[in-house]
Amino acid sequence: MSSPAPRTTGQDHPDQDHLWSVDEHLEDILATVRPLEPIELNLLDAQGCVLVEDVTVPVSLPPFDNSSMDGYAVRVADVAGASEEFPAVLEVVGDVAAGQDEPLPVGPGQAARIMTGAPLPPGAETVVPVEWTDGGLGAGPVRGMRARSLAPEDAMGHVHVHRPAGPRAHVRAAGSDVRAGDRALTAGTVLGPPQIALLAAIGRGTVRVHPRPRVVVLSTGSELVQPGEELGGGRIYDSNSFALTAAARDAGAIAYRVGAVADDAETLRSTIEDQLVRADLVVTTGGVSVGAYDVVKEALAHVGDADEPGGGVEFRRLAMQPGKPQGFGSVGPDHTPLLALPGNPVSSYVSFELFARPAIRTLMGLTDVHRPRTRATLTADKALTSPKGRRQFLRGAYADGRVTPVGGAGSHLVAALAHADALIVVPEDTESVAPGTEVEVVLLR
Amino acid sequence: MSSPAPRTTGQDHPDQDHLWSVDEHLEDILATVRPLEPIELNLLDAQGCVLVEDVTVPVSLPPFDNSSMDGYAVRVADVAGASEEFPAVLEVVGDVAAGQDEPLPVGPGQAARIMTGAPLPPGAETVVPVEWTDGGLGAGPVRGMRARSLAPEDAMGHVHVHRPAGPRAHVRAAGSDVRAGDRALTAGTVLGPPQIALLAAIGRGTVRVHPRPRVVVLSTGSELVQPGEELGGGRIYDSNSFALTAAARDAGAIAYRVGAVADDAETLRSTIEDQLVRADLVVTTGGVSVGAYDVVKEALAHVGDADEPGGGVEFRRLAMQPGKPQGFGSVGPDHTPLLALPGNPVSSYVSFELFARPAIRTLMGLTDVHRPRTRATLTADKALTSPKGRRQFLRGAYADGRVTPVGGAGSHLVAALAHADALIVVPEDTESVAPGTEVEVVLLR
Numbered sequence: 001m002s003s004p005a006p007r008t009t010g011q012d013h014p015d016q017d018h019l020w021s022v023d024e025h026l027e028d029i030l031a032t033v034r035p036l037e038p039i040e041l042n043l044l045d046a047q048g049c050v051l052v053e054d055v056t057v058p059v060s061l062p063p064f065d066n067s068s069m070d071g072y073a074v075r076v077a078d079v080a081g082a083s084e085e086f087p088a089v090l091e092v093v094g095d096v097a098a099g100q101d102e103p104l105p106v107g108p109g110q111a112a113r114i115m116t117g118a119p120l121p122p123g124a125e126t127v128v129p130v131e132w133t134d135g136g137l138g139a140g141p142v143r144g145m146r147a148r149s150l151a152p153e154d155a156m157g158h159v160h161v162h163r164p165a166g167p168r169a170h171v172r173a174a175g176s177d178v179r180a181g182d183r184a185l186t187a188g189t190v191l192g193p194p195q196i197a198l199l200a201a202i203g204r205g206t207v208r209v210h211p212r213p214r215v216v217v218l219s220t221g222s223e224l225v226q227p228g229e230e231l232g233g234g235r236i237y238d239s240n241s242f243a244l245t246a247a248a249r250d251a252g253a254i255a256y257r258v259g260a261v262a263d264d265a266e267t268l269r270s271t272i273e274d275q276l277v278r279a280d281l282v283v284t285t286g287g288v289s290v291g292a293y294d295v296v297k298e299a300l301a302h303v304g305d306a307d308e309p310g311g312g313v314e315f316r317r318l319a320m321q322p323g324k325p326q327g328f329g330s331v332g333p334d335h336t337p338l339l340a341l342p343g344n345p346v347s348s349y350v351s352f353e354l355f356a357r358p359a360i361r362t363l364m365g366l367t368d369v370h371r372p373r374t375r376a377t378l379t380a381d382k383a384l385t386s387p388k389g390r391r392q393f394l395r396g397a398y399a400d401g402r403v404t405p406v407g408g409a410g411s412h413l414v415a416a417l418a419h420a421d422a423l424i425v426v427p428e429d430t431e432s433v434a435p436g437t438e439v440e441v442v443l444l445r
Numbered sequence: 446m447s448s449p450a451p452r453t454t455g456q457d458h459p460d461q462d463h464l465w466s467v468d469e470h471l472e473d474i475l476a477t478v479r480p481l482e483p484i485e486l487n488l489l490d491a492q493g494c495v496l497v498e499d500v501t502v503p504v505s506l507p508p509f510d511n512s513s514m515d516g517y518a519v520r521v522a523d524v525a526g527a528s529e530e531f532p533a534v535l536e537v538v539g540d541v542a543a544g545q546d547e548p549l550p551v552g553p554g555q556a557a558r559i560m561t562g563a564p565l566p567p568g569a570e571t572v573v574p575v576e577w578t579d580g581g582l583g584a585g586p587v588r589g590m591r592a593r594s595l596a597p598e599d600a601m602g603h604v605h606v607h608r609p610a611g612p613r614a615h616v617r618a619a620g621s622d623v624r625a626g627d628r629a630l631t632a633g634t635v636l637g638p639p640q641i642a643l644l645a646a647i648g649r650g651t652v653r654v655h656p657r658p659r660v661v662v663l664s665t666g667s668e669l670v671q672p673g674e675e676l677g678g679g680r681i682y683d684s685n686s687f688a689l690t691a692a693a694r695d696a697g698a699i700a701y702r703v704g705a706v707a708d709d710a711e712t713l714r715s716t717i718e719d720q721l722v723r724a725d726l727v728v729t730t731g732g733v734s735v736g737a738y739d740v741v742k743e744a745l746a747h748v749g750d751a752d753e754p755g756g757g758v759e760f761r762r763l764a765m766q767p768g769k770p771q772g773f774g775s776v777g778p779d780h781t782p783l784l785a786l787p788g789n790p791v792s793s794y795v796s797f798e799l800f801a802r803p804a805i806r807t808l809m810g811l812t813d814v815h816r817p818r819t820r821a822t823l824t825a826d827k828a829l830t831s832p833k834g835r836r837q838f839l840r841g842a843y844a845d846g847r848v849t850p851v852g853g854a855g856s857h858l859v860a861a862l863a864h865a866d867a868l869i870v871v872p873e874d875t876e877s878v879a880p881g882t883e884v885e886v887v888l889l890r
Contacts, residue, residue, distance in 0.1 A: 070739075099680055147743045200686075203682045205673025243645065263542065415629065
C-alpha cells in the first residue's frame, strides 16, 4: 500500500499489517488444536479412531491346542504306516466339537472325531484329516463328514485311516498366534478391520481411543437459499454448508450442518453459542472479508473477554489464492476451536482441505493429517499465471504423473471443482508456469 | 484323490468335484449381484453413492452479474484517470448487500457501496475495490469497510476513488460458472464433497442414487464367546463378526453385526430369515467345511425350493489358501445374495476382501470394485512356499515397492493380520518364491 498509511477500521487486529503465509497459518492452527480427551468406546464404535493405550494380550491365542482340520484325533503310533491298502482301524470314541470343554480322552487304538477349532483331547497326539479316512463308513476315502444331526451314528463305530500323521500334525499350538503378556497393539494405532479383529480375538469389548470430533458447519449470508427451495432475485443456493459437512465426514468427523445464517451479528453469535454444546470444532463460511456486512468478523472479532464467543478469534489476510481472508481462534467457555473460512465456494473448499481437514485429523489424534502430495507434469494449452506473492491453488485433474488444469482461477467456479481431483500448487515467487513444467499437486482423493 | 472314488455325502452338490479357481468364483458372484434399485436421497445422505441420473443445470451460475469484491459499483467514465493525488469524488447512493433483490440504480457521478456476491446495480459498469478508495472517510486509502451496524453513515456521503477500473472489472458474469441446460454431472459419478457442492449450488436438495447396501454379518460357532465376557474352557472370542462388520463399513455398506449363532441348523435358519428384512447382502462366517457340525452348510445346502433360505446357496472348494471352502447363492423370497465365508479369522477376512467387498461395491453401482493391486519386490529371509494348485494370499507389509511377509501362512494368525497392510499373491503354479522376486500385491489400505 502507498502512503498515507491505510487506516484501521474497528474490526481489525493490531498486527493486521502482517500478511500470513499458508504455512504460518497452518502452523498456528496445528500448534493450537490438541487431540480430544480419550474415551472408552465399544469396539465397532472405535473404527477409524486412534488407540491411546498399549494393549496387552490377556490370554494366549489360541488358548488351547486345537485342530486345524475336520478329522480324527489319534495317537501317532496307531496310524504309523497306514495306507489305503493296509488302513489303521481305530475305535471311534465320540465327537469333539468346537466349544467343547472337556473332551473325552483318546487311548491306544482309539480315535475321537474332531472338528476344526475343537480342543485336542487328552491322549491324542495328532490329527488325521477326514479326507485321509473312510469317515467310518467302511467304503473308501470320503470327502467330508456327514452332518451330526443326520448321521449321529458316525460318531461311533470304527474308522479306517489311510495315511500316517506325525506328532502334532494339523494341530494349532496354544499361544502360536499371540502369547499372554505380548503387546497386541501399541498406542497410536489406527483401528481398521484387522486391528478390530485382533482386539475382539483377545476379548476386548471396549477400547480407549480419541473420539471422532464433532464438527459444526455453519454458512453465513443473507443471499443464501436452501437447495430445493425457490431462488429469489439476487439470491444463490447455499452450497458451502453441504460441501464442508461432506468434507468434514470425509476427514473422519461427525459433522452437523447448520443451515445458512443471515448476515446479522447477534443471530450468528447466538447460533454459535447454541451449537457449542455439540461442537469440538466450529467451521463457518463467509463474512470474513472487508465488507460492511461481514457478519462473522463483526460477531467474533472481539478482543479481551476470552470466554465470550469471538473472544479469541483472529482475522487474517493470507498470501494465498483463493482464500485470502481467514479467521482462526477459539470460542466459548471451553475454548472450542473455530475456523472462519471465506464464503466463495472454491475458497471455502480449498481452505477446508488445507486447514480444517488437518485440524480435524489432529483432533482425532492422527499424525498423518494432510492430503497426500506428489509432483506432476503440467499439461495445458498455455502457461498458468499466478499473482506474485500469493501461493495459488488451482483445480486440476491428475492421472499418471500428469496434471491438467480444470476451469479457471475464479473462486466462484464450483462446476470446475466438481470435475477436479487435485490442487495444483503455484508457489509465491512464481508468476507463470509453462506447460511441461513439473509442479506440486495436492491429491484430493 | 486316489481310487476308489470319494463318496459324496448328503450335503454335497452334484458338481462337487469341480475345484473352482478364485477368478471363477469371483466372476460368478459379480455376474449374479446387481446394483441396488435407485432411490431419491437427501444430498448429504447420498455422500459416497453413485448417481444414476444425468443432472442438468436448471439455472445459470451465477444467476446474475455480481461483484467479486467489497467495493463501489460505478460507471467506467467516472473513475477514468483517477489517482490518489487526483481522486474521482462520487456520491454514494447507498449499499448493495448480497441477497438484495432490486438494487438502486447508479447514475453518472454516483457510486453504490457493494458487497461481494451482491448483484451489479443497474447503471453500474464496473466495481472498484474498497482498498482503492478512502471508504468515504476522507482520509486516504482504507483496508476495508466499517461494519454497517457500527457506521451506517458510511453508506451515504461521498467516496474518493484512487484508481480507474475498466469495464466489468471485479464482476462475475451471469453463467460464467455453468449455464442453464449444461450437463452438471453424468450418471455414474461418485458423489464426494465437490460434487455435492455443485448439486447444492444448482439447487438440488435430493438426488437419485444407488443406496448403500445393508449388510448383515453373522458368525457361527458354538465355541464363540463375545468379547468382554468370560472365556470358558475350549472356547474362543468371536472376532469375525467384528472384523467383517468393520470391513463392510469400510467398503461402503451399512453393516449390522449379529452376535455369534451356535452350531444349530434350525437356529441359524430362523436367524437368517429374521435378518432378511434388513439385508441386501448376508455374510456368514464358519460352518462351511467338511465337519459334522458345519451348520451353515447344513442349514443352507437345500436343493430345490429357491424361495426357502438356502434354496440357492452352493458350497464350493476353491483353489485358494486360505479360504478353500466357500458358499455363495441367494436366500429368501427376494433372493438376497449370501456369501458363506470360512470361519478361521484370516480365511474369513481374506475371503471378505476378495469376494464380499467387490459384491458390496457392485451393489453400490460402483465400477471400481476391487482393492488396488501393485507389484513389489519380496523382502524376506527365506523363500516363501505355497501349495501347488492353490492361489495363496499371504499377509504382508508394503512400502516403497517392497513387501515383507508378516507372520506365517496359518489361517488362525490374527495378530499378524493386524500388522499387515497387504496380501502377497502367490499364483497356483508357483510353489516357491525366492527373496528379491517381484510379486503381485493386494493393497488393503
